[in-house]
Amino acid sequence: MPSNSSEKKIQSNVAKQVTPLIVMVVFVLLTIWFILDPVGTGVPSMVVVEVDASQIDSSPIRQMLGDSPTARIGGVDQSCTACHGALLGTTRRNAPLAQHQHVKLNHGINDDCLNCHDAEERDKLALRTGQKISFKMSHQLCAQCHGTTYRDWQDGMHGKTLGSWQLQSRQRRSLKCVECHDPHAPAFDSFEPLPGPHTLRMPPEHQKNQDKIDDGKPATASPSPLRRWSWPTDKEGSGH
Amino acid sequence: MTMDPHNKEDQASDQGCQGSCGCGSGDGKVSRRSFLRVGAAALGGMAALTAALSPLRELDPDDLPSVEEFIQKHYKEMSGEQMQAALGRIEKDVQKRFGVTPEVADIKPLDGVEFVYALNLSRCIGCRKCVHACVAENNQSRSPEVQYIRVLEMPRGTTDLEQGDHHYDRPKVPSDHHYYMPVQCHQCASPPCVKVCPIEATWQESDGITVVDYDWCIGCRYCEAACPYWARRFNFAEPQIPKDKLNKKMSYLSNRPRHKGVIEKCHYCLQRTRQGQMPACLEVCPVGARKFGNVLDADSDVTQILKHKRVFVLKEDVGTLPRFFYYFDERYPRSQGGEA
Numbered sequence: 001m002p003s004n005s006s007e008k009k010i011q012s013n014v015a016k017q018v019t020p021l022i023v024m025v026v027f028v029l030l031t032i033w034f035i036l037d038p039v040g041t042g043v044p045s046m047v048v049v050e051v052d053a054s055q056i057d058s059s060p061i062r063q064m065l066g067d068s069p070t071a072r073i074g075g076v077d078q079s080c081t082a083c084h085g086a087l088l089g090t091t092r093r094n095a096p097l098a099q100h101q102h103v104k105l106n107h108g109i110n111d112d113c114l115n116c117h118d119a120e121e122r123d124k125l126a127l128r129t130g131q132k133i134s135f136k137m138s139h140q141l142c143a144q145c146h147g148t149t150y151r152d153w154q155d156g157m158h159g160k161t162l163g164s165w166q167l168q169s170r171q172r173r174s175l176k177c178v179e180c181h182d183p184h185a186p187a188f189d190s191f192e193p194l195p196g197p198h199t200l201r202m203p204p205e206h207q208k209n210q211d212k213i214d215d216g217k218p219a220t221a222s223p224s225p226l227r228r229w230s231w232p233t234d235k236e237g238s239g240h
Numbered sequence: 241m242t243m244d245p246h247n248k249e250d251q252a253s254d255q256g257c258q259g260s261c262g263c264g265s266g267d268g269k270v271s272r273r274s275f276l277r278v279g280a281a282a283l284g285g286m287a288a289l290t291a292a293l294s295p296l297r298e299l300d301p302d303d304l305p306s307v308e309e310f311i312q313k314h315y316k317e318m319s320g321e322q323m324q325a326a327l328g329r330i331e332k333d334v335q336k337r338f339g340v341t342p343e344v345a346d347i348k349p350l351d352g353v354e355f356v357y358a359l360n361l362s363r364c365i366g367c368r369k370c371v372h373a374c375v376a377e378n379n380q381s382r383s384p385e386v387q388y389i390r391v392l393e394m395p396r397g398t399t400d401l402e403q404g405d406h407h408y409d410r411p412k413v414p415s416d417h418h419y420y421m422p423v424q425c426h427q428c429a430s431p432p433c434v435k436v437c438p439i440e441a442t443w444q445e446s447d448g449i450t451v452v453d454y455d456w457c458i459g460c461r462y463c464e465a466a467c468p469y470w471a472r473r474f475n476f477a478e479p480q481i482p483k484d485k486l487n488k489k490m491s492y493l494s495n496r497p498r499h500k501g502v503i504e505k506c507h508y509c510l511q512r513t514r515q516g517q518m519p520a521c522l523e524v525c526p527v528g529a530r531k532f533g534n535v536l537d538a539d540s541d542v543t544q545i546l547k548h549k550r551v552f553v554l555k556e557d558v559g560t561l562p563r564f565f566y567y568f569d570e571r572y573p574r575s576q577g578g579e580a
Contacts, residue, residue, distance in 0.1 A: 028284050160527075162518060190412040
């Protein structure tokens, strides 16, 4: 049918005229898209709270007393012999004390001051054999009851060695037991953790594309809206 | 059916264009209308192209490598003199970027030394001090954030890494129901990351440390994909470090500041350890969970641990032979139901 073929022709002509227009509209839309950049080609980064240098200090947790031990009494550091010896001769075991209330023994069945402290000379510690040792050698005291841990410590498997990995180095120093453990309550306290990573997940919506470093204030672990953990379920709890 | 009168004109103007082209006429003449139509489309195309290229406006000439950097040789092929020149260039670069004068050196491995790391999982409490001490020591980018060490909070009773959580966010650690597993580069003896590098920008040194030449790296990130421990980090944007936080003691293969588009990773603090010091993550650990030393020395801490403790490595079955070992002590502390 001739009318049919001419219709086709008309249609193809219309298509020919419209195609450039469609192409143009598409290009214009593309231009607008590229300029507005709605998805963003930037790297998402966020405000990173700088960790304060004091929070990553490598000095030991505790300061050990050393050879002339002092007790802080009434805000003053006094040597043990200032009171003990001349003034206080006799000793009572396991009785409530008139002094040193801050010493709260939490060391299992090791609940006697004189298991460790010497009865006569208070600026000395005493081994089971009666031998007096100086405060600096307190690890020998611990060794009596914690043989395996002490052996590990000697071999560098327990505790911490600072300074150098070279065994003959003079910088090398192993922390003493009492630089980590309080001899009276040796279990470790819990710690406040430093902030977790941000790189391993997308930042929360409101923090996108903020290229800023905020240093100054020490970091605190603030709860994030994307936190993934929840309190342990029964399944996790019974796993051990 | 008769022809639609409205189409007459159009048809006339398109006469002669029987070809398949939609452009102008077959006899070489372009009618004004079709020219305008096609021209408009072409103009639109140009605009779109320009807009698409517009991010180039933000290109900073400083981002481009300098001539010296461009012609610099591979690390292993540089002579002493050329290395000195490279170190000088890096010093100037750091000065320009941060306004501080660093001490850049090229610290070589020691003879008879093979470094090994051991980590006591019964001790680690997940405080993340190691993560941040590492960032400070090794001049990692603060924004976007780059960290070499990831600390996983793991439910007790499994070593399945899939169950670990990086983002634990507790007021206090440790949690009674979890243990903590820090993961960083394991300095494998058979490193897949080195094998996949197409240009030898990363290699294993004689002391076992796998290093990256940041000037040679092209940023293809093959190594990042090849690493089974997720230990490599890519600089997606120009690293930002506050200048007062910059560690001025730098080494070519380790903690000198990186540029955008290169890979970096833990190198056991080689600027410290090759001079006898301990890595920064070990020094800061408050519980003494981290142990480091020379495995070729029979008396070193790590040799003792390998001898006396039940050590294991992560993903042993992939055959990477890590130089990073984990171990547990025989007992959990009393608070976890063990005994003294």
